Amino acid sequence: xxxxxxxxxxxxxxxxxxxxxxxxxxxxxxxxxxxxxxxxxxxxxxxxxxxxxxxxxxxxxxxxxxxxxxxxxxxxxxxxxxxxxxxxxxxxxxxxxxxxxxxxxxxxxx
Numbered sequence: 001x002x003x004x005x006x007x008x009x010x011x012x013x014x015x016x017x018x019x020x021x022x023x024x025x026x027x028x029x030x031x032x033x034x035x036x037x038x039x040x041x042x043x044x045x046x047x048x049x050x051x052x053x054x055x056x057x058x059x060x061x062x063x064x065x066x067x068x069x070x071x072x073x074x075x076x077x078x079x080x081x082x083x084x085x086x087x088x089x090x091x092x093x094x095x096x097x098x099x100x101x102x103x104x105x106x107x108x109x110x
Contacts, residue, residue, distance in 0.1 A: 003031065003058075003065070004079040009091060010061035012082040017063075022047055028057065028064040033074040041074065043093055
């Protein structure tokens with residue numbers, strides 16, 4: 001899985017896990033691309049306890065990340081970051097594969 005995760009994103013994920021009572025030794029963060037949004041595809045992040053047959057698992061900063069083959073193809077070479085600045089707050093992907101994105105930054109297309 002060629003996905004860079006910034007220190008800001010790792011720190012926010014650790015804080016979120018602690019706030020939600022998530023045990024990072026037993027739970028993974030699933031990164032997925034699903035149909036939706038005004039540009040056709042959207043990112044989905046969520047805690048998961050089960051690995052699927054086509055999942056790839058990597059560890060960054062003490063957090064296990066899992067992603068299936070289809071989603072990996074969409075985010076290959078991307079960066080996951082977190083911001084809490086004036087222009088918005090939350091996790092976002094800088095995806096070099098996206099040829100179009102929506103104005104709100106929530107979806108993309110290839």
